[in-house]
Amino acid sequence: xxxxxxxxxxxxxxxxxxxxxxxxxxxxxxxxxxxxxxxxxxxxxxxxxxxxxxxxxxxxxxxxxxxxxxxxxxxxxxxxxxxxxxxxxxxxxxxxxxxxxxxxxxxxxxxxxxxxxxxxxxxxxxxxxxxxxxxxxxxxxxxxxxxxxxxxxxxxxxxxxxxxxxxxxxxxxxxxxxxxxxxxxxxxxxxxxxxxxxxxxxxxxxxxxxxxxxxxxxxxxxxxxxxxxxxxxxxxxxxxxxxxxxxxxxxxxxxxxxxxxxxxxxxxxxxxxxxxxxxxxxxxxxxxxxxxxxxxxxxxxxxxxxxxxxxxxxxxxxxxxxxxxxxxxxxxxxxxxxxxxxxxxxxxxxxxxxxxxxxxxxxxxxxxxxxxxxxxxxxxxxxxxxxxxxxxxxxxxxxxxxxxxxxxxxxxxxxxxxxxxxxxxxxxxxxxxxxxxxxxxxxxxxxxxxxxxxxxxxxxxxxxxxxxxxxxxxxxxxxxxxxxxxxxxxxxxxxxxxxxxxxxxxxxxxxxxxxxxxxxxxxxxxxxxxxxxxxxxxxxxxxxxxxxxxxxxxxxxxxxxxxxxxxxxxxxxxxxxxxxxxxxxxxxxxxxxxxxxxxxxxxxxxxxxxxxxxxxxxxxxxxxxxxxxxxxxxxxxxxxxxxxxxxxxxxxxxxxxxxxxxxxxxxxxxxxxxxxxxxxxxxxxxxxxxxxxxxxxxxxxxxxx
Ligand SMILES: Nc1ncnc2c1ncn2[C@@H]1O[C@H](COP(=O)(O)OP(=O)(O)OP(=O)(O)O)[C@@H](O)[C@H]1O
Numbered sequence: 001x002x003x004x005x006x007x008x009x010x011x012x013x014x015x016x017x018x019x020x021x022x023x024x025x026x027x028x029x030x031x032x033x034x035x036x037x038x039x040x041x042x043x044x045x046x047x048x049x050x051x052x053x054x055x056x057x058x059x060x061x062x063x064x065x066x067x068x069x070x071x072x073x074x075x076x077x078x079x080x081x082x083x084x085x086x087x088x089x090x091x092x093x094x095x096x097x098x099x100x101x102x103x104x105x106x107x108x109x110x111x112x113x114x115x116x117x118x119x120x121x122x123x124x125x126x127x128x129x130x131x132x133x134x135x136x137x138x139x140x141x142x143x144x145x146x147x148x149x150x151x152x153x154x155x156x157x158x159x160x161x162x163x164x165x166x167x168x169x170x171x172x173x174x175x176x177x178x179x180x181x182x183x184x185x186x187x188x189x190x191x192x193x194x195x196x197x198x199x200x201x202x203x204x205x206x207x208x209x210x211x212x213x214x215x216x217x218x219x220x221x222x223x224x225x226x227x228x229x230x231x232x233x234x235x236x237x238x239x240x241x242x243x244x245x246x247x248x249x250x251x252x253x254x255x256x257x258x259x260x261x262x263x264x265x266x267x268x269x270x271x272x273x274x275x276x277x278x279x280x281x282x283x284x285x286x287x288x289x290x291x292x293x294x295x296x297x298x299x300x301x302x303x304x305x306x307x308x309x310x311x312x313x314x315x316x317x318x319x320x321x322x323x324x325x326x327x328x329x330x331x332x333x334x335x336x337x338x339x340x341x342x343x344x345x346x347x348x349x350x351x352x353x354x355x356x357x358x359x360x361x362x363x364x365x366x367x368x369x370x371x372x373x374x375x376x377x378x379x380x381x382x383x384x385x386x387x388x389x390x391x392x393x394x395x396x397x398x399x400x401x402x403x404x405x406x407x408x409x410x411x412x413x414x415x416x417x418x419x420x421x422x423x424x425x426x427x428x429x430x431x432x433x434x435x436x437x438x439x440x441x442x443x444x445x446x447x448x449x450x451x452x453x454x455x456x457x458x459x460x461x462x463x464x465x466x467x468x469x470x471x472x473x474x475x476x477x478x479x480x481x482x483x484x485x486x487x488x489x490x491x492x493x494x495x496x497x498x499x500x501x502x503x504x505x506x507x508x509x510x511x512x513x514x515x516x517x518x519x520x521x522x523x524x525x526x527x528x529x530x531x532x533x534x535x536x537x538x539x540x541x542x543x544x545x546x547x548x549x550x551x552x553x554x555x556x557x558x559x560x561x562x563x564x565x566x567x568x569x570x571x572x573x574x575x576x577x578x579x580x581x582x583x584x585x586x587x588x589x590x591x592x593x594x595x596x597x598x599x600x601x602x603x604x605x606x607x608x609x610x611x612x613x614x615x616x617x618x619x620x621x622x623x624x625x626x627x628x629x630x631x632x633x634x635x636x637x638x639x640x641x642x643x644x645x646x647x648x649x650x651x652x653x654x655x656x657x658x659x660x661x662x663x664x665x666x667x668x669x670x671x672x673x674x675x676x677x678x679x680x681x682x683x684x685x686x687x688x689x690x691x692x693x694x695x696x697x698x699x700x701x702x703x704x705x
Pocket of ligand 1: 289
């Protein structure tokens with residue numbers, strides 16, 4: 001029986017085939033897998049650069065391309081005959097000698113550019129890698145057949161031009177050296193391309209149905225001729241399928257369910273982590289996909305219930321549907337509850353009190369703060385309550401008098417603090433009389449109900465009434481300290497208790513908190529490559545986000561340095577209009593052009609604006625179009641092919657009434673500005689393909705020039 005591994009391109013090419021070729025090809029692949037009558041035979045390709053390459057006749061005038069070694073067949077693609085033969089001749093395949101993953105070389109194109117590189121080397125004496133000896137290059141895994149060409153490269157631009165022709169594991173260390181980094185730093189970049197840890201360790205099951213395990217693969221010495229072992233170490237390039245059911249899953253499920261990028265795989269399928277894990281990464285670096293896989297892995301292990309939490313009810317609905325796609329086994333799926341923290345708090349309090357708690361509305365709460373303000377700003381009092389008093393769980397005036405007030409710019413002397421405390425007591429007292437609570441109060445009560453107050457956080461608590469064995473958190477940057485306390489209380493201190501993903505640069509709420517300060521001593525990891533954004537949107541977005549690094553989640557600040565894309569696309573379009581009417585007309589004509597002329601499905605288009613008024617107008621103007629029109633907040637965690645962000649004008653973004661007046665608290669105002677900038681950045685980084693930004697009048701000060 002052949003062992004069949006499928007490359008990520010194969011399902012995509014198969015689904016693009018016209019019928020009946022698609023159906024026939026599927027039947028042929030099944031027959032091949034099961035070695036039954038009528039199964040296609042591998043046919044050698046004359047002129048192939050790699051003699052392990054063959055084609056399989058899968059349908060009338062269509063062939064699959066495979067790389068064979070003994071019983072292993074790696075099915076790369078399916079194409080019309082002539083294209084399949086051309087493909088088979090074009091590439092050669094290898095194994096990285098240092099980290100043991102498969103490498104695909106565009107050998108034909110490399111042969112073609114070699115002449116140009118030689119010619120340029122003859123006229124320019126400089127050599128990009130003159131300072132690096134052969135031994136170092138070989139230790140960085142540079143292929144010995146490629147080495148002579150590397151020696152001829154004169155500058156960074158030539159290396160960049162070679163990137164699409166090289167396996168990433170060859171390009172990445174060379175690019176690091178070219179940037180002036182040390183050999184050790186270049187080696188670390190190569191090491192980051194491993195899908196499993198280098199240290200010998202327990203078996204790490206692979207995602208997808210086959211569960212082909214790279215157990216010990218990383219620890220074993222690398223055999224550069226062992227293609228099968230290399231495929232097992234390359235979960236982004238190949239997934240083994242053992243039977244037709246598994247084959248169907250690989251062919252039908254979306255790519256992210258089956259093929260994980262090395263960094264995602266390493267983190268999602270690590271057997272066990274003694275400490276909580278925090279993974280940060282820029283927009284589109286695959287954090288949500290990672291969170292889904294980790295939740296699925298923990299559920300499959302079956303040590304106890306898993307909670308997968310995210311920011312909002314809407315996002316948790318989407319996560320739940322994606323988890324349904326990822327976990328096929330209904331019993332395993334049932335072990336994961338998907339929700340948000342507010343719902344968890346609501347349920348815990350509801351269960352304890354025997355009836356659902358009553359929440360206070362924002363208008364009623366606003367009126368209470370105005371009543372209590374006594375000449376102070378109600379917004380200031382609310383922020384002091386949420387960001388200082390509730391955040392630190394201060395329960396008495398004495399505790400408040402001696403508490404630090406991080407992030408608050410105005411010094412409050414003792415008599416002022418006493419006055420603030422009196423106002424807080426007034427509001428909380430009135431709420432208690434009316435039997436009403438805010439969501440944060442609910443979360444605070446739920447964590448107390450779970451039997452753990454904040455003071456215990458650093459202590460090793462015996463498992464008691466905590467409802468979950470594992471908690472996986474997505475969009476972690478916007479959780480409030482009170483919500484973190486609830487999550488901490490909902491899972492016992494044990495290996496694999498908390499797995500957290502987030503991006504401090506995408507924070508849209510005022511919840512600047514480091515996990516360490518909450519007693520969550522997390523191991524930090526980073527994802528660097530955006531799988532959503534083309535380079536043009538990414539670099540524009542990074543300039544927009546600008547304004548310095550972001551703090552929160554991790555102690556200190558996080559830079560966007562190292563955040564990169566793997567593909568190119570059009571530059572973001574920024575349009576200035578003379579009037580709001582013109583701007584709306586411009587939006588309407590763009591969106592209809594995308595739908596009618598470019599054939600983009602409306603559900604793959606989103607329009608976003610800062611104010612509810614603008615959203616309403618855009619919705620009316622685009623009614624019957626089927627595109628999503630929402631606020632900047634509503635874009636969080638989502639993704640579309642094309643995104644239009646409108647009303648990005650001075651006086652609208654940042655929204656003036658969401659900024660603390662400078663005379664009230666300068667530091668709070670600076671944070672408000674960063675939050676508003678983050679909000680625009682989030683909306684602009686939802687576009688996979690094209691970003692359109694417009695304004696009428698003067699542009700928002702956040703827009704890069
Ligand atoms: N292993 C994978 N295979 C295929 N596609 C992937 C993979 N990982 C991520 N993607 C795709 O990349 C895009 C971004 O992934 P994801 O939404 O997980 O990123 P994110 O870091 O959570 O983004 P953000 O923080 O901006 O919300 C999505 O289209 C996702 O399907």
